[in-house]
Amino acid sequence: MELGQKIRQRREQLGLSQADLAQLMHIAQGRISEWESGARTQMSLHNLRSMARALGVTADYLIGTWEDGETPLPATAALPAVAPPGTSPAGPRRRGRPRKAAALARAST
Numbered sequence: 001m002e003l004g005q006k007i008r009q010r011r012e013q014l015g016l017s018q019a020d021l022a023q024l025m026h027i028a029q030g031r032i033s034e035w036e037s038g039a040r041t042q043m044s045l046h047n048l049r050s051m052a053r054a055l056g057v058t059a060d061y062l063i064g065t066w067e068d069g070e071t072p073l074p075a076t077a078a079l080p081a082v083a084p085p086g087t088s089p090a091g092p093r094r095r096g097r098p099r100k101a102a103a104l105a106r107a108s109t
Helices: 003-013 018-025 029-037 045-055 059-063 100-108
Strands: none
Touching: 003 029, 003 045, 003 059, 018 029, 018 045, 045 059
């Protein structure tokens, strides 16, 4: 299902007119008409978020990140095994002056 079809279907489910949806999004009604008809197929990220909020759906649903019936990959399979920023395999990176105990241990060796 295309973006425009999803917008129209959800808008009608909610009982909203194009003018009502445009008012919720603070844009011109003609823009809603263009998206629904397919005359305009792209929208800004700001408008995508606004549209998703107004329709009560996710942006992923609107843009078709996952098609109907398609199961997304498990979270562990999709993410690369990378250490979080500011950490190393030895642990978090320390900042500032060394602690007294650490300084004494180094001095005694």
